[in-house]
Amino acid sequence: MTQVTFTQTDGTQITVEANNNEHLMKLALENGVEGITGACGGSCMCATCHVSVDHVSGNLAGPGEMEEEILDMEIDNPLATSRLCCQIFVANDLNAIKVTVQEG
Amino acid sequence: MNQDAYVDITSHDTFTSGFPSATFKRLRDEDPCAWVEESDGGKGFWAITRYEDIKELNRQPHIFSSAKGIRLEEQTEEEYMARRTFQETDPPEHTRQRMILHRAFSQKMIAKYEDLVRELAIDVCETALQNNEIDVVKQIARKLPMRMLGRVLGTPDEDGAWLVDKGDELIANSDPDFTNHVIDKVNTDEYRFMPFRSPAGKEIYDYAKQQMVQRLHTNMDDVLSLLLEPNKDGERLSELEFKNFFALAVAAGNDTTRYSLAMSMYHLCNQPQLFAQLKDKANDDPIWDTAVEEFIRYAAPTLHFRRTALADYELHGKTIKAGDKVLLWFTSGNFDERQFESPETVNITRSPNQHMAFGQGGPHACLGMWLARLEVRVTLQELIRRVDAMQQLAPEKYLRSNFIRGIKSLMVGFKLAA
Numbered sequence: 244m245t246q247v248t249f250t251q252t253d254g255t256q257i258t259v260e261a262n263n264n265e266h267l268m269k270l271a272l273e274n275g276v277e278g279i280t281g282a283c284g285g286s287c288m289c290a291t292c293h294v295s296v297d298h299v300s301g302n303l304a305g306p307g308e309m310e311e312e313i314l315d316m317e318i319d320n321p322l323a324t325s326r327l328c329c330q331i332f333v334a335n336d337l338n339a340i341k342v343t344v345q346e347g
Numbered sequence: 348m349n350q351d352a353y354v355d356i357t358s359h360d361t362f363t364s365g366f367p368s369a370t371f372k373r374l375r376d377e378d379p380c381a382w383v384e385e386s387d388g389g390k391g392f393w394a395i396t397r398y399e400d401i402k403e404l405n406r407q408p409h410i411f412s413s414a415k416g417i418r419l420e421e422q423t424e425e426e427y428m429a430r431r432t433f434q435e436t437d438p439p440e441h442t443r444q445r446m447i448l449h450r451a452f453s454q455k456m457i458a459k460y461e462d463l464v465r466e467l468a469i470d471v472c473e474t475a476l477q478n479n480e481i482d483v484v485k486q487i488a489r490k491l492p493m494r495m496l497g498r499v500l501g502t503p504d505e506d507g508a509w510l511v512d513k514g515d516e517l518i519a520n521s522d523p524d525f526t527n528h529v530i531d532k533v534n535t536d537e538y539r540f541m542p543f544r545s546p547a548g549k550e551i552y553d554y555a556k557q558q559m560v561q562r563l564h565t566n567m568d569d570v571l572s573l574l575l576e577p578n579k580d581g582e583r584l585s586e587l588e589f590k591n592f593f594a595l596a597v598a599a600g601n602d603t604t605r606y607s608l609a610m611s612m613y614h615l616c617n618q619p620q621l622f623a624q625l626k627d628k629a630n631d632d633p634i635w636d637t638a639v640e641e642f643i644r645y646a647a648p649t650l651h652f653r654r655t656a657l658a659d660y661e662l663h664g665k666t667i668k669a670g671d672k673v674l675l676w677f678t679s680g681n682f683d684e685r686q687f688e689s690p691e692t693v694n695i696t697r698s699p700n701q702h703m704a705f706g707q708g709g710p711h712a713c714l715g716m717w718l719a720r721l722e723v724r725v726t727l728q729e730l731i732r733r734v735d736a737m738q739q740l741a742p743e744k745y746l747r748s749n750f751i752r753g754i755k756s757l758m759v760g761f762k763l764a765a
Contacts, residue, residue, distance in 0.1 A: 289453075291454070313449075316449065316450060317455050
């Protein structure tokens with residue numbers, strides 16, 4: 244199990260335990276995280292699941308080329324830590340991750 | 348909605364009496380991966396009708412390919428190559444074209460069109476409401492999307508009406524109200540290399556070529572010019588890719604938003620509480636976001652897209668064999684009780700609302716989804732602002748198509764706002 248913490252735009256946090264292969268956008272929707280709508284359903288086609296990655300314990304694969312392109316197209320000033328959370332998958336070697344919801 | 352639980356879901360005629368909801372409910376409950384024979388002699392297909400299954404198959408293009416066609420129609424390799432758009436490709440080829448096009452249809456880019464959509468919506472609504480008894484599909488829902496798409500693409504306003512007619516001939520190729528070449532009634536072999544096997548495809552190709560040539564000489568600072576620019580790797584759309592994209596845009600940009608608007612207006616007529624919930628709401632009230640999603644969930648104009656299995660796949664105790672046609676019935680997914688509480692109820696505050704009207708969750712999620720959402724929201728805002736009540740005056744008429752679902756005629760009487 245991986246511990247995933249979402250910091251919402253009002254500063255409150257939601258922490259959940261997640262199984263392998265689940266992506267963070269799905270977890271956010273299932274747990275009512277404010278500000279994540281996932282309008283494209285996790286196709287990496289919009290930025291309505293935009294987050295910044297604050298902390299990682301373990302390994303996290305970096306963004307793919309398409310994700311970087313979408314971030315560049317949809318977000319005015321993406322942060323160095325910006326990610327689309329539909330592209331962040333829980334894995335064995337990811338122990339814990341903290342992300343903050345960003346404007347999408 | 349049609350309450351017969353055993354209708355033929357391959358027949359275009361079935362859908363002229365509304366969405367066969369009882370049949371799809373039976374399929375979801377009793378046989379969610381059903382083998383369906385085609386009444387016109389096609390080789391049959393698997394009907395996938397539950398939300399979770401559709402979502403799962405849709406996200407696996409390496410097994411469920413779009414590259415053998417996306418509708419029921421069987422195509423030869425030659426026909427396929429002549430007519431294919433990026434919709435009929437799989438990643439990574441699909442991704443290359445999709446990302447070129449995405450530049451023009453991103454949420455950020457489309458948001459810039461809000462004032463323009465509003466200007467057009469005001470014009471369309473004010474013109475239509477000069478009479479207080481009108482067919483709202485013909486006078487409102489059919490008018491706005493193509494005018495807007497024309498503005499986005501950069502085609503002249505005066506060509507809009509012609510493009511709507513041609514778009515209808517393409518995508519409504521099974522409805523005699525829209526074409527003289529009804530696909531299952533006359534021999535369309537002559538047009539097999541044209542989009543939608545339609546003679547209108549040739550006219551659209553010629554028009555697209557003309558638009559392309561103009562822009563190769565002059566950058567017209569519009570989306571068609573943008574699409575002709577090379578991407579960061581120096582790749583450009585070929586002439587055939589451009590023409591097929593244009594045909595797709597005219598067909599898809601024209602009718603799905605129309606039918607979403609038509610269904611929204613149908614609900615507003617028949618459920619006055621929905622009208623009351625939206626009346627006098629500010630343009631930026633959050634209810635508009637949830638209302639638009641819910642109207643689109645219910646409208647779900649694209650009934651299905653087809654995939655072709657590239658490998659054997661087990662689902663609900665059945666084996667889908669490599670080469671089999673698989674239909675993802677997105678409309679059925681939007682009415683799946685396993686995903687949506689009271690799916691037959693229009694609840695305009697429903698949240699979350701992870702519907703699949705835009706094919707969300709797969710690589711082919713609708714390119715125009717932000718434009719569609721914007722058009723539905725702004726048009727409903729401008730319509731509701733101008734009226735105090737609306738009432739359906741005659742039975743609605745549905746499109747004859749097993750591919751696109753929609754109300755093609757809806758007579759409405761309005762009480763105009765004082």
